[in-house]
Amino acid sequence: MSKSSPLVGKRIVLGGGGGIAAYKVVELMRRMVDAGAFVSPVLTRASLRFVGRTTFSALGSEPARISLWDGSDPIPHTRLGQLADAIVLAPATADLIARYAAGIADDLLTTTLLASKAPVVVVAAMHTEMWQHPSVVENVATLRRRGVVVIEPEAGRLAGGDIGVGRLAETDVIVQVVETLFEVSTKNLLANKSVLVTAGGTREPIDPVRYIGNRSSGKQGIAFARAAAELGARVNLISTVPVFDSAGINVVPVESAQEMFDVVSNLAVSCDLVVMAAAVADFRSANVSPVKIKKRHGAPEIRLEPTPDILAHLGATKRPGQVLVGFAAETGDLEIEARRKLKDKNADFIVANNVLEEDAGFAVDTNRVTLFYGESEVALGHSDKRDIAEKVLRYVAEYAKNTGAWQE
Numbered sequence: 237m238s239k240s241s242p243l244v245g246k247r248i249v250l251g252g253g254g255g256i257a258a259y260k261v262v263e264l265m266r267r268m269v270d271a272g273a274f275v276s277p278v279l280t281r282a283s284l285r286f287v288g289r290t291t292f293s294a295l296g297s298e299p300a301r302i303s304l305w306d307g308s309d310p311i312p313h314t315r316l317g318q319l320a321d322a323i324v325l326a327p328a329t330a331d332l333i334a335r336y337a338a339g340i341a342d343d344l345l346t347t348t349l350l351a352s353k354a355p356v357v358v359v360a361a362m363h364t365e366m367w368q369h370p371s372v373v374e375n376v377a378t379l380r381r382r383g384v385v386v387i388e389p390e391a392g393r394l395a396g397g398d399i400g401v402g403r404l405a406e407t408d409v410i411v412q413v414v415e416t417l418f419e420v421s422t423k424n425l426l427a428n429k430s431v432l433v434t435a436g437g438t439r440e441p442i443d444p445v446r447y448i449g450n451r452s453s454g455k456q457g458i459a460f461a462r463a464a465a466e467l468g469a470r471v472n473l474i475s476t477v478p479v480f481d482s483a484g485i486n487v488v489p490v491e492s493a494q495e496m497f498d499v500v501s502n503l504a505v506s507c508d509l510v511v512m513a514a515a516v517a518d519f520r521s522a523n524v525s526p527v528k529i530k531k532r533h534g535a536p537e538i539r540l541e542p543t544p545d546i547l548a549h550l551g552a553t554k555r556p557g558q559v560l561v562g563f564a565a566e567t568g569d570l571e572i573e574a575r576r577k578l579k580d581k582n583a584d585f586i587v588a589n590n591v592l593e594e595d596a597g598f599a600v601d602t603n604r605v606t607l608f609y610g611e612s613e614v615a616l617g618h619s620d621k622r623d624i625a626e627k628v629l630r631y632v633a634e635y636a637k638n639t640g641a642w643q644e
């Protein structure tokens with residue numbers, strides 16, 4: 237089970253230099269992708285002498301880039317750097333450090349570095365003599381003065397059997413340093429934001445004692461409300477199930493789809509984010525009996541009619557700056573259904589899961605969801621529902637920031 241990471245939704249350029257430690261960087265890239273980052277590998281020509289482009293392409297979030305000249309993007313030298321949330325140079329060779337410090341822009345990686353305002357982490361690895369050479373020492377000092385984070389090489393066995401300082405830092409250490417770049421900015425990710433969450437399956441009455449329901453336990457919705465509150469939001473939780481630990485959350489109990497519709501449409505107007513995690517019944521009885529239906533009168537005929545479509549209503553009345561997250565609990569055709577919902581309901585995100593999967597979906601504490609937004613599709617992996625909620629909220633906040641929906 238992966239713990240939620242501040243790397244979720246971040247765009248990271250992994251700049252790979254031509255050092256012997258390049259093979260370790262494949263693992264670093266994989267770890268950042270697993271943590272939820274979108275990692276674009278940009279490699280120097282020399283790096284290809286150590287690890288093939290295919291490996292980086294297969295394990296990164298998109299194909300590895302090398303040249304300024306051979307891609308389909310007309311302006312690759314600025315676009316990557318402008319879009320990046322961080323650039324990680326690993327292994328940073330003596331040569332790469334020198335070119336970066338001198339402002340040389342003679343390949344895609346160094347032009348990307350110059351075209352970026354994102355924080356840069358330089359993970360140096362080279363032989364001890366090289367690391368201690370005055371030119372490298374000065375170049376590293378120059379980069380540090382400019383605010384670049386430099387992770388120094390560690391002591392150990394080096395290529396060729398020498399022992400000394402020069403090895404690439406452990407992957408765990410590098411990941412931690414990259415995470416701390418974002419931790420401060422994500423702690424209060426939803427500060428000053430008003431978030432509305434719905435949870436649980438609705439109950440559609442047949443008579444005063446019976447109802448049509450579904451298997452939703454409300455666990456995922458409640459997890460969203462708690463995660464949003466912990467990220468600093470003001471939270472209204474419209475729930476069909478009791479909420480026992482509601483610290484920092486305003487819980488509004490409802491039962492039917494109509495009740496949920498009434499409360500949600502009223503409160504949504506002033507919300508920055510609506511997370512429709514509830515399993516709202518699509519149909520209800522059109523002829524609810526005001527008194528208990530008696531068995532002795534025989535099986536009643538229940539005519540069904542559609543309930544109000546809350547997600548579609550929210551999509552149709554969405555105001556600028558408001559972000560709408562819908563859910564698709566499916567038993568197959570996840571992508572088709574999610575993409576249809578995204579479009580038809582005017583939602584910004586669809587969180588889709590297959591309820592037939594083991595340890596995912598209804599009633600259990602874990603889930604496995606895929607997030608659909610814009611043209612993107614991100615599988616969030618198997619994790620507990622609280623962790624899933626936080627990951628989704630991080631993607632939402634990134635999206636809202638990048639699209640300008642949320643100004644501050």
Ligand SMILES: Cc1cc2nc3c(=O)[nH]c(=O)nc-3n(C[C@H](O)[C@H](O)[C@H](O)COP(=O)(O)O)c2cc1C
Binds near residue numbers: 395
């Ligand atoms: C087997 C081998 C291992 C090397 N390992 C390193 C290294 O760990 N660190 C380093 O700074 N240079 C190392 N070099 C030298 C670089 O490959 C060389 O300086 C190259 O020009 C770096 O290009 P780049 O910075 O564009 O990737 C190594 C060279 C060879 C042949």
